Amino acid sequence: MVQALEKLVEELCSLPTIGRKSAWRLALFMLERPAEELTELAQSIATIKQKIVHCRVCYNYSERETCAICSSANRDGGLICVVARPTDVFAVERAGRYRGAYHVLGGVLSPINGITADKLRLAELVARVKNNRPHEIILGLGASAEAETTALYCARLLSGLPVRITRLARGLPAGIELEYVDQLTLSQALHERTQVGGQSSQP
Numbered sequence: 071m072v073q074a075l076e077k078l079v080e081e082l083c084s085l086p087t088i089g090r091k092s093a094w095r096l097a098l099f100m101l102e103r104p105a106e107e108l109t110e111l112a113q114s115i116a117t118i119k120q121k122i123v124h125c126r127v128c129y130n131y132s133e134r135e136t137c138a139i140c141s142s143a144n145r146d147g148g149l150i151c152v153v154a155r156p157t158d159v160f161a162v163e164r165a166g167r168y169r170g171a172y173h174v175l176g177g178v179l180s181p182i183n184g185i186t187a188d189k190l191r192l193a194e195l196v197a198r199v200k201n202n203r204p205h206e207i208i209l210g211l212g213a214s215a216e217a218e219t220t221a222l223y224c225a226r227l228l229s230g231l232p233v234r235i236t237r238l239a240r241g242l243p244a245g246i247e248l249e250y251v252d253q254l255t256l257s258q259a260l261h262e263r264t265q266v267g268g269q270s271s272q273p
């Protein structure tokens with residue numbers, strides 16, 4: 071029994087998608103790497119929390135107070151795609167067609183798991199729409215039942231405000247998170263988005 075090795079395996083096991091077998095493989099792989107490489111990896115992990123903050127505008131992860139997307143002159147700040155998690159921002163960005171901004175809610179409604187409306191950045195979304203007057207909100211919340219409920223909830227929250235509300239076209243695989251949707255499907259769903267509320271005129 072090598073205690074230090076077993077402890078590392080335990081730690082690795084706590085990561086998502088890493089089972090015990092993979093954890094052992096990773097740990098043994100690490101043991102064979104040069105010490106400096108491991109120190110670099112350990113430092114990246116140790117400092118990630120200090121280096122990365124939530125963008126004060128869209129709540130995506132960022133190294134600066136305002137993220138690169140929110141501060142870019144090439145993006146349309148009047149078009150806001152509401153997503154559940156930062157990984158969804160990466161998914162939409164990967165699809166490569168979107169030129170608007172984002173609003174990261176921090177999850178989807180799931181009362182059974184204690185995720186109620188007050189746990190998500192819904193008030194922030196309403197405030198943003200009121201203050202910044204975007205012309206369109208795209209509900210990009212995926213196709214699970216919880217995502218659908220959250221999208222409906224958002225549409226209702228925003229219904230009295232002067233903004234067009236759309237959602238990704240149907241055709242996303244049912245029950246799947248946005249991050250697992252292939253780029254073409256996601257890109258199409260964005261392009262063929264349908265209106266669910268708010269102003270009827272095109273921007």
Ligand SMILES: [Zn+2]
Nearest residue numbers: 125128137140
């Ligand atoms: Zn941002």
